[in-house]
Amino acid sequence: MDTAERYRLVARNTAEVVTEAELRDLLGDDGDSDDGENVDVDAEAKASGNGDETDVPTIYIGYAPTGEMHIAHFTTIRKLADFLHAGLDVTVLVADLHAHLDDEKSPFPLLDARSAYYREAITGMVKAAGADPEAIEFIQGREFELDSDYSLDLLRMAADTTVARVRRAGSEVVRQSETPNLGGLIYPLLQSLDVAALDADIAYGGLDQRGIYMLSREVLPEHGYDAPVCLFAPLLSGLSGGKMSASDEASKVNVTDPTEEVHEKIGAAYCPRGEIEGNGVLEYLQYLVFPILDERDEPFVIERPEQYGGDVTYGSYDALEADFVAEELHPQDLKTAAAAYIDDTVSPVRARFADRPDLLREAYPERYD
């Protein structure tokens, strides 16, 4: 696979790359070893001891195990398949300490149970996206965030970072309050240090993470580490209009929602005729359903009464969007089909938990008792 193709895969369906040049550099002919066309030469490089520029780039994403996983998580996890196919090393951090530091969104005693649930859910999503979960390195925050070197770096960073700076950095991620806890202020520094500790070349996350990773790019070099290349996923619109809110059930589909609920939520979704802006239903298709269909080489089929034009088949999201914008495709017909495909997409993950009800029960005892 050539550099241009790798770049296309890595950057497609993202909101922003910081910076494109740096990413090209990273993916480019590092060492000009094009002749050995297989990307897996890193095994030799590592064996030979010199972890130099022939290393395969590592990309990482962190998930704080707080509430139940939803469709927005799934879209970012779907991208991991692209990264793997582009030959990147992929690390998934289950950021348990973050989940507690952010206003104690997860109670400390539940961190392990929720981490186990996240890991299982993520594994299921990676698999559903057509990639091999075994190829991903999972790590839990506590496994390295308590190391003495890490702690020392954290304290040294705390010494030269202002409260105003970390508040600004975390404003889109950390729960805001008039009386913020120290944990939420430490959070951006912790996350910055994660990049370094995990040896990640690329930090990947939703666009809401931008503030934090911009801080990382600023502060890591001052402490002897490389600034990460950043890759941001677009934030999905809420189904009830406006921004998606994880705490508003109607604004999102959870990966374990039953079929009936998926249909109800999509049916109730904000979806103005011909309008793309803020249209969650279309976004679900663009960022999740179509990439997975592409992977399987399957089309998107809409069954429609003859009265409204009969069945239609779309081979690409762009074609569907064009019809929708032209108002050749009515929201009602779109919704019915979308709900079925979304339900299909999510069903393998849901099935996993049907086999392991204990994971959800232990992670969210108050909801599943």
Add this chain to the structure above:
RNA sequence: CCGCGCUUAGCUCAGCCUGGCAGAGCAGCCGACUGUAGAUCGGCUUGUCCCCCGUUCAAAUCGGGGAGUGCGGACCA
């Protein structure tokens, strides 16, 4: 350790001074209109007034005790 504030619907809060049927906005739910949703219109629901004890014919309201939460003070060897 000391002082002060706050706690009322899912959320933000009013009501407390001066005791008399527990309220508003937003959210939510249901209809109408749209071949979806939204917008709009019409309608509706929502309570351990933080807890306990007391005063009173009557307590969200007054008195005492307590809890939770937040703020401030004290200290500068």
